[in-house]
Amino acid sequence: MVGNDDFRIAMDLNLSRAELAFRDEVRAWLSANLPAELKDKVVRYQALGKDELRRWHRILAAKGWVAPSWPREWGGNDWSIVQRYLFEEECGYAGAPQLPPFGLAMCAAVLVRFGTPAQQQRFLPRIYQGDDFWCQGYSEPGSGSDLASLRTSAVLRGDHYVVNGQKTWTTLAHISDWIFCLVRTGGDAQAKKQEGISFLLIDMKTPGITVRPLVLMDGGREVNEVFFDDVAVPADQVVHEEGRGWTVAKFLLGHERLNTARIGISKRELEGLKAFAARSREGGRPLIDDPRFRDRLSRLEIELMALTMTNLRFIDRFRGGAAPGAEVSMLKIKGTEIQQGLTELMMQAAGPLAQRIERYEGMDDDDLLIASLAPRYCNYRKTTIYAGSNEIQRNIIAKQVLGL
Amino acid sequence: MNFDRTEEAQQLAASIARFVERDYDFDTRRKIVGSPEGFSRDKWKTMAELGLAGLCLPVEHGGFGGGAVDAMPVMEAIGEALIVEPYIATVGLGAQLVARGGTATQKDRILPEVAAGDLTLAFAHTEADARYELTHVATIANRRGAGFVLDGEKRVVVHGEHADLLIVSARTAGSVGDREGLSLFLVDRDAPGVVVHGYRTLDGMRAADIVFSGVEVGDDAMIGDADRALPLIEAVVDFATALICAEAVGAIRYANDATLEYMKTRQQFGVPIGSFQALQHRMVDLFIEYEQVQSMASLACAGVDTEGDAEARKRVVSAAKVRVADACRRVSQESVQLHGGMGMTEELKVSHTFRRLTTIAQQFGDADYHLKRLAGQAAADS
Numbered sequence: 115m116v117g118n119d120d121f122r123i124a125m126d127l128n129l130s131r132a133e134l135a136f137r138d139e140v141r142a143w144l145s146a147n148l149p150a151e152l153k154d155k156v157v158r159y160q161a162l163g164k165d166e167l168r169r170w171h172r173i174l175a176a177k178g179w180v181a182p183s184w185p186r187e188w189g190g191n192d193w194s195i196v197q198r199y200l201f202e203e204e205c206g207y208a209g210a211p212q213l214p215p216f217g218l219a220m221c222a223a224v225l226v227r228f229g230t231p232a233q234q235q236r237f238l239p240r241i242y243q244g245d246d247f248w249c250q251g252y253s254e255p256g257s258g259s260d261l262a263s264l265r266t267s268a269v270l271r272g273d274h275y276v277v278n279g280q281k282t283w284t285t286l287a288h289i290s291d292w293i294f295c296l297v298r299t300g301g302d303a304q305a306k307k308q309e310g311i312s313f314l315l316i317d318m319k320t321p322g323i324t325v326r327p328l329v330l331m332d333g334g335r336e337v338n339e340v341f342f343d344d345v346a347v348p349a350d351q352v353v354h355e356e357g358r359g360w361t362v363a364k365f366l367l368g369h370e371r372l373n374t375a376r377i378g379i380s381k382r383e384l385e386g387l388k389a390f391a392a393r394s395r396e397g398g399r400p401l402i403d404d405p406r407f408r409d410r411l412s413r414l415e416i417e418l419m420a421l422t423m424t425n426l427r428f429i430d431r432f433r434g435g436a437a438p439g440a441e442v443s444m445l446k447i448k449g450t451e452i453q454q455g456l457t458e459l460m461m462q463a464a465g466p467l468a469q470r471i472e473r474y475e476g477m478d479d480d481d482l483l484i485a486s487l488a489p490r491y492c493n494y495r496k497t498t499i500y501a502g503s504n505e506i507q508r509n510i511i512a513k514q515v516l517g518l
Numbered sequence: 519m520n521f522d523r524t525e526e527a528q529q530l531a532a533s534i535a536r537f538v539e540r541d542y543d544f545d546t547r548r549k550i551v552g553s554p555e556g557f558s559r560d561k562w563k564t565m566a567e568l569g570l571a572g573l574c575l576p577v578e579h580g581g582f583g584g585g586a587v588d589a590m591p592v593m594e595a596i597g598e599a600l601i602v603e604p605y606i607a608t609v610g611l612g613a614q615l616v617a618r619g620g621t622a623t624q625k626d627r628i629l630p631e632v633a634a635g636d637l638t639l640a641f642a643h644t645e646a647d648a649r650y651e652l653t654h655v656a657t658i659a660n661r662r663g664a665g666f667v668l669d670g671e672k673r674v675v676v677h678g679e680h681a682d683l684l685i686v687s688a689r690t691a692g693s694v695g696d697r698e699g700l701s702l703f704l705v706d707r708d709a710p711g712v713v714v715h716g717y718r719t720l721d722g723m724r725a726a727d728i729v730f731s732g733v734e735v736g737d738d739a740m741i742g743d744a745d746r747a748l749p750l751i752e753a754v755v756d757f758a759t760a761l762i763c764a765e766a767v768g769a770i771r772y773a774n775d776a777t778l779e780y781m782k783t784r785q786q787f788g789v790p791i792g793s794f795q796a797l798q799h800r801m802v803d804l805f806i807e808y809e810q811v812q813s814m815a816s817l818a819c820a821g822v823d824t825e826g827d828a829e830a831r832k833r834v835v836s837a838a839k840v841r842v843a844d845a846c847r848r849v850s851q852e853s854v855q856l857h858g859g860m861g862m863t864e865e866l867k868v869s870h871t872f873r874r875l876t877t878i879a880q881q882f883g884d885a886d887y888h889l890k891r892l893a894g895q896a897a898a899d900s
Contacts, residue, residue: 258858260786283859304788330862331869337859397651398695406886461876462884465649466674469725469877472717488720492873495854496862503858505796 127423129196137200144208147173153209157386159486161334162211164247164289170211171244181218181242185226188234189242199429206378214286217241217248221294223369224313224362228354237292237315251281251295251316251340252363258283259506261296262307262360266342268297268314270349270356275299275314277322277345283500287325287338290318296363299356313359315351322346330496332489367502374442374501375425375449380418383456387411391463393480401463410462414455421448440514443507450497450504457491464488521816523591531591533568538599544867547600547722555680556724562603566635571609576617579629585823586757590764590815597768600870602723604638606765607677610758612639615685615702619742619750624704628683640681642672642705642728643751650883652751653695657730659688659703666690666740668703668711668733678726679716681707686730691745700748702741709733721877722870749828756835759882760818763842766878767815769871770808770845773853776868777801780857797856804852807845814838833895836888842878843885850875 129137152170155162174180175189182198184190193201206212222241225234240246257264266279277297287293293316301310316323322345328337354362388411394401401407428441461468464484473485498504512518523531541564550558565571570592575581582588589609596605613632616624616639631637648654657670668688678684684705692699705712711733716726742750781792781801791797814837821834850872854861861868879885 253859256785258786260788263786329864331864331873333864394649395647396649397654398647401649404886404890406890410886462880462886465884466644466880467646468880469674469719469721470717470727471720474715474717474727476715488876491876492720492862492869495851495872496859498855499858499862503855508796 127426129200133196133200136197137204140201140204141208143177144204144210147177148208148210149173152211156209156211157382158483159490161336167211167213168244168247171213174213175243180213180244181222183219184222184238184242188222188226188238195429195432199425203378203381206376206380207382208378209382212379214247214249216250216286216290216294217246217292220250220366220369221248221292221315224294224353224366227365228313228362230350232350233315233353246291247286247289248292248294249284249287249290249318251284251293253283254280255282259503261363262311263303264296264298264311265303266295266297268299268312268347270299273349275347275349275352277314277316277342277347279342281340281342282338283328284325284338284340285336285500287318287340288327288335292316293318293340294353296359299359301357308360310357311359311363312356313353313362314347315353316342316345316347320345320347330493332493334489334493375421375445376453377418377422377425377449380449380452380456381422383453383460384411384415384418387456387460387463390460390480390483394463394465396465401465407463410459414452414459417448417452417455421445421452424448440511443502443510446501447504447507453497454494457487457494461487461491527588527591530569530573530588531595534570534592534595537564537568538595538601542599542601544600547602551602551722556718556722557603557677557680561601562638563635565601565603565605566633570605571635572633574609575613575629575633576625579617579625580633581617581629586760586764586819587816587823589761590767590819593761593764594768594771597765597770597874598772600722600769600867600874602721604640604677604681604723606758606761607641607681608632608637608639610761611641611754612681612683612685614754614757615641615741615750618754619702619747621738621741623738624741628704637682638677638680639683639685640675640677640726641754642675642678642684642686644673644675645671646673650887651695652755653697653700653748655687655689655700656694657686657688659690659701659735661690662734665734665736666703668705668730668735670730672728672730674719674725675728676719676723676725678707678728679714679724683707684712684728685741687747687751697748699745700751701744702747702750703735704739704741705730705733705735709735719877721874752828753822753831755882756831757822759835759839760815760822762878762881763811763815763818763838766842766846766875767808767812769875769878770804770811770849773849773868773871773875774801774804774808776866776871777804777853777856780860784858791856800852800856804849807849811842811845814841829895832891836883836892836895839883839888840885840892843880843888846875846879847885850879 152166181189182191182193186192225237254264268275268277295314295316296311297314298310299312322343324341326339327335391402392400396404432438464487467484468488471485471488572581573584574589577583616628645656659666659668684707686703686705687700689699690701711731713729714726716724719725782790784791818835818838821831825831853868854872857868860866863869
């Protein structure tokens, strides 16, 4: 068939000239504007505090790049899906802090689609400017993968709801100003459980809210339990209509999440791993020269190459505006497996030194880095559990794609 | 062929089980880990009184003359209860080096005290660029007068911060990486020139980086023959490796039991999650891992006890460690995943078992290191 144009596939793996120019613009801007202290913390696997996240948020907001996917009237950029992907990839690769998605990506998308003009005017500008941090009140102790069985109740009394119950695994609740919650305003946690769920916005300063940390095995503070004890929430803070919260939740699940694979971050970490393995010695020889280690590294790199192409193919598929479906699940599964593989190989590269998880005076740069590796390996076990466990993602593909 | 445990072994297992039940529940362990020393001298003394510290020491020095096979029930209990007292450091490594290589005077001085639970030891061997390569020792012992002067740095010396006595490997001849030229020395942790940086390790134990600067020791501090310590070090590290394979059996048993229980009780979509076939098959694979690890731990322990030939001993120990390391990784990761978010929490014991299993997978050589040692032998055989 060589030479027969009829059978040639019109495949072009290259970005267009305009897309390349955009990528270069983003890359140049990041190298000039990403503060070295923040980048240093990110690439050395150290946790960032609220002030540091807000600092980066406001730098992006000042540039007009903090919420590219929003409608233009609220500060969005009208970027194509390819541009949005390139922007995320460049930010991840450069070592920019990852901004929490709960306000910028999630609550905002819900407000744009379902919010009243008054709700949009009240919340969107503050999210854009980084004035309010948001968290997500979905999971409950008895409702993880089976989210619709949630029991936190909201009862309408006059012009406000009275909320009682408990949320758990609430990421960043301890530094958040607001929480969006799925609550039960009717129906039954057992039968027809999707009915009677409402989407409620709650000020974290409201009396009756208690936040308690859940300490994870790496010792870090990121997730919490949030308790609601007769918490009064103005009725105009329900989004969409009462009882239609499940529609909102489903919209959010299907909302564009084509960055879920975190390609840019993984590319940077793979390069970091190679450099670290070149510096590490095994019996005095560079670890990178050990064929067994090299093979592990190469396999991970190949997985990442495959996922990068898969991600681009999916993006190409949605250029026309079609809604992503189970593709997002696949990106989440493979992306998190690669992220975990990277943390595991970094820890393996450190060898016996990886056991040292505390620092002391006089350590060199690599020793300081090594102290983060095992805790990070532990912490990253969460990636295959959170945001819809990988088991749930496989269920979605089985049902929606394969029809099983 | 007989895989049954002897009556003595069963009694030993029962008495350790009573000790764990009475003295070492998970809350107690949590308090011990959080204490400044990171282990309890009281618990250590109690373990010694049960005969655990002397189990693998010679009868003529206060021990019971047992081997790795005899220690299996002890190690399994340590793995199951995540006991952080320095059993491997003191009994598996330190006392073995003295018992196998020490002079009569050294044995008389040290071993009865170890058996009584009054003396703990640590083996300071690993260095910065060694990874798991036992020959990679740059620390130097120069002869001076009737003794030696030690200079060098050791890393991740388990229990090195609080051990009463250190056993330090150093070069008396040759250069880094040579098989010849290594010697072993007894060094007081408080001796002038010894600087200890202690820290918590991933598995909740404590270790130390230790700097030796012009540390003087007498001739009587040397364990075994000058320049020829490597075979002794290799044999003892293999012994300790076999012991942690047995420890993995207990840790995996706990992880699997906890995960199975969770699958039977955790309800989602109105049914226990254990009713989902996709999860059932994963649980079955973990159960198979457990059986395979038991087999390989037995092989390794019997191997270090009976194999006179060093090459044959290395072969079984490396084979076991590869298999055990792979199982540790799989079981630890799956037990957390199947527990969901709860498995990630400090509160649940399974996250602590996850960490110990992760450590065991790497301790004394990860799967790649032992695969290489095994493959190197296969190449030499052909």
